[in-house]
Amino acid sequence: MQLNSSFEFYRWFMPMFLHVDFMHITFNLLSQLIIGGFIERIFGFWRTLGIYIISGVGGTLLGCLINDKISVGASGAIFGLCSALVLLCSEIDRMADSQLESSGPQPVSYTHLTLPTNREV
Numbered sequence: 001m002q003l004n005s006s007f008e009f010y011r012w013f014m015p016m017f018l019h020v021d022f023m024h025i026t027f028n029l030l031s032q033l034i035i036g037g038f039i040e041r042i043f044g045f046w047r048t049l050g051i052y053i054i055s056g057v058g059g060t061l062l063g064c065l066i067n068d069k070i071s072v073g074a075s076g077a078i079f080g081l082c083s084a085l086v087l088l089c090s091e092i093d094r095m096a097d098s099q100l101e102s103s104g105p106q107p108v109s110y111t112h113l114t115l116p117t118n119r120e121v
Helices: 010-017 022-043 045-066 075-102
Strands: none
Touching: 010 045, 022 045, 022 075, 045 075
Protein backbone atom coordinates (compact mmCIF):
# COMPACT_ATOMS: atom_id res chain seq x y z
CA MET A 1 0.00 0.00 0.00
CA GLN A 2 1.48 3.29 -1.06
CA LEU A 3 0.08 6.66 -0.08
CA ASN A 4 -0.09 9.16 -2.89
CA SER A 5 0.09 12.93 -2.64
CA SER A 6 -3.57 13.23 -1.53
CA PHE A 7 -2.73 11.51 1.80
CA GLU A 8 -5.37 8.78 1.79
CA PHE A 9 -5.18 8.04 5.51
CA TYR A 10 -8.34 5.95 5.41
CA ARG A 11 -6.20 3.22 3.82
CA TRP A 12 -4.48 2.75 7.19
CA PHE A 13 -7.60 1.62 9.03
CA MET A 14 -9.94 0.32 6.31
CA PRO A 15 -8.32 -3.16 6.13
CA MET A 16 -9.59 -3.78 9.69
CA PHE A 17 -13.13 -3.75 8.32
CA LEU A 18 -12.55 -5.74 5.11
CA HIS A 19 -12.50 -9.55 5.06
CA VAL A 20 -11.80 -12.20 2.44
CA ASP A 21 -14.72 -14.58 2.95
CA PHE A 22 -17.46 -15.64 5.35
CA MET A 23 -15.22 -17.85 7.52
CA HIS A 24 -12.69 -15.05 7.88
CA ILE A 25 -15.24 -12.54 9.15
CA THR A 26 -16.92 -15.20 11.32
CA PHE A 27 -13.75 -16.09 13.22
CA ASN A 28 -12.73 -12.44 13.53
CA LEU A 29 -16.14 -11.49 14.93
CA LEU A 30 -16.07 -14.44 17.33
CA SER A 31 -12.62 -13.41 18.55
CA GLN A 32 -13.73 -9.81 18.94
CA LEU A 33 -16.80 -10.84 20.92
CA ILE A 34 -14.90 -13.07 23.32
CA ILE A 35 -11.68 -11.12 23.80
CA GLY A 36 -13.07 -7.66 23.12
CA GLY A 37 -16.00 -8.14 25.48
CA PHE A 38 -13.69 -9.21 28.27
CA ILE A 39 -11.28 -6.32 27.65
CA GLU A 40 -14.16 -3.83 27.43
CA ARG A 41 -15.49 -4.88 30.85
CA ILE A 42 -12.05 -4.18 32.32
CA PHE A 43 -10.89 -1.06 30.45
CA GLY A 44 -14.17 0.47 29.32
CA PHE A 45 -15.49 1.25 25.84
CA TRP A 46 -13.25 4.18 24.88
CA ARG A 47 -9.96 2.62 25.99
CA THR A 48 -10.86 -0.64 24.25
CA LEU A 49 -11.71 1.26 21.09
CA GLY A 50 -8.38 3.09 21.32
CA ILE A 51 -6.46 -0.17 21.77
CA TYR A 52 -8.38 -1.70 18.86
CA ILE A 53 -7.83 1.19 16.42
CA ILE A 54 -4.16 1.75 17.31
CA SER A 55 -3.42 -1.98 17.09
CA GLY A 56 -5.30 -2.31 13.81
CA VAL A 57 -3.46 0.61 12.22
CA GLY A 58 -0.18 -0.73 13.58
CA GLY A 59 -0.92 -4.16 12.13
CA THR A 60 -1.77 -2.64 8.76
CA LEU A 61 1.41 -0.54 8.68
CA LEU A 62 3.55 -3.49 9.77
CA GLY A 63 1.94 -5.63 7.08
CA CYS A 64 2.84 -2.99 4.50
CA LEU A 65 6.45 -2.99 5.67
CA ILE A 66 6.74 -6.78 5.57
CA ASN A 67 5.21 -7.45 2.13
CA ASP A 68 3.60 -5.70 -0.82
CA LYS A 69 0.44 -7.81 -0.86
CA ILE A 70 -3.01 -6.57 0.03
CA SER A 71 -3.81 -6.91 3.71
CA VAL A 72 -7.36 -7.38 4.99
CA GLY A 73 -8.88 -8.43 8.28
CA ALA A 74 -8.86 -7.41 11.89
CA SER A 75 -6.02 -9.70 12.96
CA GLY A 76 -3.73 -6.84 13.98
CA ALA A 77 -6.46 -5.29 16.11
CA ILE A 78 -7.37 -8.65 17.67
CA PHE A 79 -3.71 -9.35 18.48
CA GLY A 80 -3.60 -5.90 20.08
CA LEU A 81 -6.53 -6.83 22.32
CA CYS A 82 -4.77 -10.11 23.19
CA SER A 83 -1.61 -8.17 24.01
CA ALA A 84 -3.57 -5.86 26.30
CA LEU A 85 -4.95 -8.93 28.07
CA VAL A 86 -1.47 -10.45 28.46
CA LEU A 87 -0.09 -7.17 29.82
CA LEU A 88 -3.00 -6.90 32.23
CA CYS A 89 -2.44 -10.45 33.50
CA SER A 90 1.29 -9.86 33.94
CA GLU A 91 0.59 -6.63 35.84
CA ILE A 92 -1.89 -8.40 38.11
CA ASP A 93 0.66 -11.17 38.69
CA ARG A 94 3.37 -8.63 39.50
CA MET A 95 1.08 -6.79 41.90
CA ALA A 96 0.08 -10.05 43.61
CA ASP A 97 3.75 -11.03 44.01
CA SER A 98 4.66 -7.68 45.53
CA GLN A 99 1.64 -7.89 47.86
CA LEU A 100 2.69 -11.35 49.05
CA GLU A 101 6.29 -10.25 49.58
CA SER A 102 5.26 -7.24 51.64
CA SER A 103 2.91 -9.22 53.89
CA GLY A 104 5.42 -11.89 54.87
CA PRO A 105 5.17 -15.66 54.61
CA GLN A 106 1.71 -17.04 53.95
CA PRO A 107 0.37 -20.36 55.21
CA VAL A 108 -0.48 -22.81 52.45
CA SER A 109 -3.67 -24.82 52.61
CA TYR A 110 -4.45 -27.72 50.32
CA THR A 111 -7.88 -28.49 51.75
CA HIS A 112 -9.61 -27.19 48.63
CA LEU A 113 -8.12 -29.91 46.42
CA THR A 114 -10.18 -32.96 45.62
CA LEU A 115 -8.31 -35.71 43.88
CA PRO A 116 -10.12 -38.37 41.89
CA THR A 117 -9.64 -41.90 43.10
CA ASN A 118 -10.69 -45.26 41.75
CA ARG A 119 -11.46 -46.69 45.18
CA GLU A 120 -14.96 -46.97 46.48
CA VAL A 121 -15.63 -45.70 49.97
